[in-house]
Amino acid sequence: MxxxxxxxxxEGEASVxxxxxxxxxxxxxxxxxHFRGIEMILNGKxxxxxxxxxxxxxxxxxxAHLMASVRAIEDAYKNAxxxxxxxxxxxxxxxxxxxxxxxxxxxxxxxxxxxxxxxKLHSTSLVQTPLKGAFAASLAAKAIATFAGQWPHSSYxxxxxxxxxxxxxxxxxxxxxxxxxxxxxxxxxxGTSLEDFLSFESCKEFRGLNSDFSYIEEKLISLEMHEKGFxxxxxxxxxxxxxxxxxxxxxTHAVGIDAKFxxxxxxxxxxxxxxxxxxxxxxxxxxxxxLSRMMALNFPIIKNMHRRFKDSAYSRVMARIFELAYxxxxxxxxxxxxxxxxxxxxxxxxxxxxxxxxLGVVEAPRGPLLHKIEIEKGIIESYKIITPTQFNIGxxxxxxxxxxxxxxxxxxxxxxLFVFRTFDVCSVCTTH
Amino acid sequence: xxxxxxxxxxxxxxxxxxxxxxxxxxxxxxHLEQLLNRFxxxxxxxxxxxxxxxxxxxxxxxxxxxxxxxxxxxxMRRNEVxxxxxxxxxxxxxxHIIAAGSCASFGGIFKxxxxxxxxxxxxxxxxxxxxxxxxKDRVINLSGCPIHPEWLSYVLGMILNKKEIExxxxxxxxxxxxxxxxxxxxxxxxxxxxxxxxxxxxKEGCLFYKQGCRAPMTHSSCNKILWNNVSSKTRVGxxxxxxxxxxxxxxxxxxxxxxxxxxxxxxxxxxxxxxxxLTGIAKTFxxxxxxxxxxxxxxxx
Ligand code: SF4
Numbered sequence: 126m127x128x129x130x131x132x133x134x135x136e137g138e139a140s141v142x143x144x145x146x147x148x149x150x151x152x153x154x155x156x157x158x159h160f161r162g163i164e165m166i167l168n169g170k171x172x173x174x175x176x177x178x179x180x181x182x183x184x185x186x187x188x189a190h191l192m193a194s195v196r197a198i199e200d201a202y203k204n205a206x207x208x209x210x211x212x213x214x215x216x217x218x219x220x221x222x223x224x225x226x227x228x229x230x231x232x233x234x235x236x237x238x239x240x241x242x243x244x245k246l247h248s249t250s251l252v253q254t255p256l257k258g259a260f261a262a263s264l265a266a267k268a269i270a271t272f273a274g275q276w277p278h279s280s281y282x283x284x285x286x287x288x289x290x291x292x293x294x295x296x297x298x299x300x301x302x303x304x305x306x307x308x309x310x311x312x313x314x315x316g317t318s319l320e321d322f323l324s325f326e327s328c329k330e331f332r333g334l335n336s337d338f339s340y341i342e343e344k345l346i347s348l349e350m351h352e353k354g355f356x357x358x359x360x361x362x363x364x365x366x367x368x369x370x371x372x373x374x375x376x377t378h379a380v381g382i383d384a385k386f387x388x389x390x391x392x393x394x395x396x397x398x399x400x401x402x403x404x405x406x407x408x409x410x411x412x413x414x415x416l417s418r419m420m421a422l423n424f425p426i427i428k429n430m431h432r433r434f435k436d437s438a439y440s441r442v443m444a445r446i447f448e449l450a451y452x453x454x455x456x457x458x459x460x461x462x463x464x465x466x467x468x469x470x471x472x473x474x475x476x477x478x479x480x481x482x483x484l485g486v487v488e489a490p491r492g493p494l495l496h497k498i499e500i501e502k503g504i505i506e507s508y509k510i511i512t513p514t515q516f517n518i519g520x521x522x523x524x525x526x527x528x529x530x531x532x533x534x535x536x537x538x539x540x541x542l543f544v545f546r547t548f549d550v551c552s553v554c555t556t557h
Numbered sequence: 558x559x560x561x562x563x564x565x566x567x568x569x570x571x572x573x574x575x576x577x578x579x580x581x582x583x584x585x586x587x588h589l590e591q592l593l594n595r596f597x598x599x600x601x602x603x604x605x606x607x608x609x610x611x612x613x614x615x616x617x618x619x620x621x622x623x624x625x626x627x628x629x630x631x632x633m634r635r636n637e638v639x640x641x642x643x644x645x646x647x648x649x650x651x652x653h654i655i656a657a658g659s660c661a662s663f664g665g666i667f668k669x670x671x672x673x674x675x676x677x678x679x680x681x682x683x684x685x686x687x688x689x690x691x692x693k694d695r696v697i698n699l700s701g702c703p704i705h706p707e708w709l710s711y712v713l714g715m716i717l718n719k720k721e722i723e724x725x726x727x728x729x730x731x732x733x734x735x736x737x738x739x740x741x742x743x744x745x746x747x748x749x750x751x752x753x754x755x756x757x758x759x760k761e762g763c764l765f766y767k768q769g770c771r772a773p774m775t776h777s778s779c780n781k782i783l784w785n786n787v788s789s790k791t792r793v794g795x796x797x798x799x800x801x802x803x804x805x806x807x808x809x810x811x812x813x814x815x816x817x818x819x820x821x822x823x824x825x826x827x828x829x830x831x832x833x834x835l836t837g838i839a840k841t842f843x844x845x846x847x848x849x850x851x852x853x854x855x856x857x858x
Contacts, residue, residue, distance in 0.1 A: 130837070131610055131611060131636055133602060133609070133610045134602070135601055136577060137577065137608075138602075138635070158634075159574065159633065160670070161574055161576075161667060161670050162669070162670030162671070163670070165669075165670070166666070166669040170808050171808060171809045171810070171811075173809075173810065173811045174806070174808055174809065174810050174811075176810075176811075177798055177810045178666065181576050181578065181666050181702065182576060183576050183577070183578075184575075184576045184577035184578030184579070184580060184581040184582070184703065185577065185581050187576070187578065208800065233584070237603060237604075241605065255604065255605055256589060256590050256593070259584040259589055260589075260590075261846060262584060262585075263584065263585040263586075263587070263589075264786050266788050267786065267806075267812075270784055270785035270787040270788050271788060272785055272793065272794050273782030273793060274583075274784060274788050274789055274790040274791075274793035275579045275785060275789065276784075276785060276791060276792060277581050277703055278578055278582075278702060278703055279789075279790075279795070280790075280795055280798070280810075281794070281795050283757055283811065285757070286757065286758050287757075287758060288757045288758055288793055288794075288795040289758070289793035289794050290741030290758050290759050290760045290792035290794060293851065298787075330600075342742065397678055407739050438643045439775065460673045465854075466854070468758060469757075469759070469794075470756055470758025470759075472756060482676055553575075553576055553577055
């Protein structure tokens, strides 16, 4: 039997066609129906215009696009023989605002996607609080706006630096937002302090908490999500940052990699139009995003969880919440070590002097985001974007399913739909 | 209980070709919960809603306020229903129609993905065009890429208070769009004395002369009602890109086109000649305070 489901309450829209046998999902093909043509829009424009256009690929992770763009252009400068070396202050502020965007994303996902979906699956009433997610996200956005002017759709990163020149007043302000956000997270979400949470060594320690988080953790276990939703147990991290390490992991075994080996293949979706290509690393599928990034670090709790529950839906969800805690701490330390003495911007040669290609890679909330630019005398000849959802979800054939397709197999349709969302789907990015 | 719920105005929020940036910007509204409690959300792509996408595409229900985000692409379908049918069904019955953002107002960024056919709800850039011509008197354009949350909150608040919202010739509320983005910028004094910013990344200098700032030609209250209640593009040294205007996005956004060494486009309503004269005079003065650093830090900190 074949049934089709429209997936909403994600970023954009997707549809999944299930082949059901004995009430279980035999296979699922996924399509992303709405084409938007950003790459085409960029052709023939001044390369710097990409800094304004590409954030508009996505309303929830536009800042990651901005950073991928600026890295791509700076890489082109380097390839043209004009290497740009950004100072610590520039790197730190860029990194800080990128982290804050991931944080706002995870809060929204937790309260606006995960909780309502779990509620549906469990047919009980959980904490009815989606707007809590919006509140927390808006605090993170304030911290971004202090340096970047606004969120969403800032364009404050430019080749050679950032446009803003913050004072200590701004830095203190940002610290206040972070304190408020951490308090919210501790009191409302976790039910314990950030420090305690980050020092947990086993999932058993979650049980003592009484909070939105612990409630969800219990529900996931009672729905047996620790035994469902497995993908390949292979992970990929490509963006260079202070908060993770570039690598691919086969289970827990990590090796170094290079983004130049990323390839794309046509999606398989015989019955429906789709505008998404699948992304791979050396022709193999990998899971990307918070679980991957956390696997690349040495947190005892993540190791413990992975030993017991592998790359289950449970691990995927828990890793995202754990990453939220980890990044909040990381952001606080960035904000406290920030000094304003260095310059915000160092002059670079005019873009019209640049004829070269460049690659910009960052970790967006859902995983690696790649921008490839080709510049001819300052003008964009070609622009290509590969997004995290293309790695995680895509749509392939039964012989070689993508991580999300694999994770949905042999589950009931309802469970499969939930597992699909544990990847934090972004359809808008995918149909850039 | 029931009757009270029934009396709430029903909002239906629908998406065309979009990045969802207007939704995410709106979610930043500080008093979001209080505001939303006064309405019933019949449908929103992310917020909890009374109906699902499948249900609203059956075109059986009606809403009081129809909010549209994104460019209008006549070939787009949602749940296999043509978007034109969806948009006209809800617009026909709605008392208020709100175009949220520049794509819905004028076509914006996503007009360019199919320039021959995509547009806003009642404008293609500044030309009247689009699916809702017959209902244009009820359309309010909240241009901006993205929309500012307080602007939408203002419109919804006015509707709740049963007040008339006066609009300009492009259907934008005059209380929000009579200002120029330039009003309230922390660099205004540099603008007056024609002191340009030497470079990006500085607190000092105006971005109008070299860095491409379009705020003096752009109707919006970005520097009056601050973004995220915190700041604005020009306050952090990013030029205004003119995102509330029908011609957004222009090109060469980080540099100023000049003509006789003054910006080719001059502030709204000012003749080139007056501007040139004034610039000539202002430039004859050397004002030390405006040429130096605003804050002279004595030591590293
Ligand atoms: S930077 Fe732009 S908004 Fe600010 S004063 Fe100059 S022209 Fe006006």
